[in-house]
Amino acid sequence: MFLRYLLELRVINEDMCIDAYKRAQERNKSFFDFLIKKECLKPTQLTDLIVANLESGTTVGALLKDYLEESKRSELFNEYLKTNQSFYDCLIDLNFITSEKLTSHHEEYKKKIPVKIIKIEDKPVVSETANPFKAEFLKTFSENKLKKIQKLVLLMMEETKKNGQASNYLNSFYQELHLIHGAATLAGVQTLSKYLANFEEEIEKIIQQEEAVVHEWINLNHATLDKFIAKTWEYRQKESA
Amino acid sequence: MGISSEGECVKILIVDDSKAIFIAVTEMLTRMGHVGTWAMDGQKAIEILATSEKFDAILLDWNMPNMTGPEFLEKNLKDKITSTPIIMMTTENKPEFIKKAISLGVAEYMMKPFTPDILANKLEMALGML
Numbered sequence: 001m002f003l004r005y006l007l008e009l010r011v012i013n014e015d016m017c018i019d020a021y022k023r024a025q026e027r028n029k030s031f032f033d034f035l036i037k038k039e040c041l042k043p044t045q046l047t048d049l050i051v052a053n054l055e056s057g058t059t060v061g062a063l064l065k066d067y068l069e070e071s072k073r074s075e076l077f078n079e080y081l082k083t084n085q086s087f088y089d090c091l092i093d094l095n096f097i098t099s100e101k102l103t104s105h106h107e108e109y110k111k112k113i114p115v116k117i118i119k120i121e122d123k124p125v126v127s128e129t130a131n132p133f134k135a136e137f138l139k140t141f142s143e144n145k146l147k148k149i150q151k152l153v154l155l156m157m158e159e160t161k162k163n164g165q166a167s168n169y170l171n172s173f174y175q176e177l178h179l180i181h182g183a184a185t186l187a188g189v190q191t192l193s194k195y196l197a198n199f200e201e202e203i204e205k206i207i208q209q210e211e212a213v214v215h216e217w218i219n220l221n222h223a224t225l226d227k228f229i230a231k232t233w234e235y236r237q238k239e240s241a
Numbered sequence: 242m243g244i245s246s247e248g249e250c251v252k253i254l255i256v257d258d259s260k261a262i263f264i265a266v267t268e269m270l271t272r273m274g275h276v277g278t279w280a281m282d283g284q285k286a287i288e289i290l291a292t293s294e295k296f297d298a299i300l301l302d303w304n305m306p307n308m309t310g311p312e313f314l315e316k317n318l319k320d321k322i323t324s325t326p327i328i329m330m331t332t333e334n335k336p337e338f339i340k341k342a343i344s345l346g347v348a349e350y351m352m353k354p355f356t357p358d359i360l361a362n363k364l365e366m367a368l369g370m371l
Contacts, residue, residue: 010318010346015340015344144369155362164356164358165352165359167334168352168355168363170334171339172350172366174336174339178339178340179343204336207334207335207336208335
């Protein structure tokens with residue numbers, strides 16, 4: 001996909017993607033949120049609409065007609081579309097790339113896309129067009145990655161037991177969490193993203209401490225680390241279902 | 242312990258301005274049955290990588306004269322000098338350093354000083370064997 005192409009070329013990096021994605025999410029409010037912001041609809045009226053929708057079965061959109069004139073509706077909707085910028089617009093808006101550069105990279109990308117003949121016997125794959133970030137997340141947080149993280153916890157415990165350099169595995173553990181966190185955020189796996197953000201923050205406090213403090217933390221938390229890994233994998237599996 | 246001496250010989254490019262580090266790391270690698278080649282900074286590493294010599298992994302120091310580790314990585318991203326897995330070696334275990342190294346495309350991050358076991362495991366991780 002085009003985003004992966006830009007990442008491979010290092011035109012943008014993952015942190016930029018996360019920032020642009022967050023910006024796009026903030027902007028991608030629903031039409032109702034937009035109407036409330038524009039003071040065309042009061043929050044209480046929206047509640048009334050939802051209640052009416054539940055009682056009558058009529059769609060909220062149809063009920064909205066009673067609140068807004070038709071001409072006003074289309075005018076507002078056009079305005080809404082303009083402000084509801086996409087991920088790529090946010091990349092430009094955040095000055096991560098210029099509009100001209102994005103267009104020229106897209107032109108190059110289109111030339112490079114190989115023509116693929118889909119065979120009927122091909123195994124089903126996660127559709128990249130449906131949610132490219134989700135496919136990337138599932139690829140990033142693979143079974144191999146899970147095994148690596150589990151192995152890192154074992155190595156940290158071994159090093160702690162022999163009074164060695166557990167922090168030299170905690171950095172790899174942190175590195176893997178950071179990569180999964182980035183991929184989860186981009187994929188919109190919000191619960192996992194928040195869960196990982198909290199854990200990353202906790203590790204950031206420990207990682208720079210003296211080895212003795214790292215050992216104490218691992219001794220106190222090794223059971224929590226196992227549970228944490230199991231929980232993150234559970235979230236991941238829900239996404240792949 | 243990670244990569245054993247019974248396994249295939251792995252060729253490592255050690256990019257570090259300290260000859261003492263190069264000697265110590267090469268000794269560890271030799272015991273594992275591997276080979277180390279020395280580049281005293283990022284610029285020298287580029288020259289070596291431009292030859293026909295191939296490496297399985299690169300150990301890259303952060304602070305070096307002429308061209309630092311991050312400068313080498315930035316150049317590598319721009320000019321695609323090598324796709325060999327890179328292990329960044331530093332004396333700091335700061336989250337911002339780790340994040341920067343990730344964004345510059347390193348495979349692994351290793352704090353100096355390290356033991357032979359840690360070096361072996363980091364090499365296995367960088368080579369996708371762990």
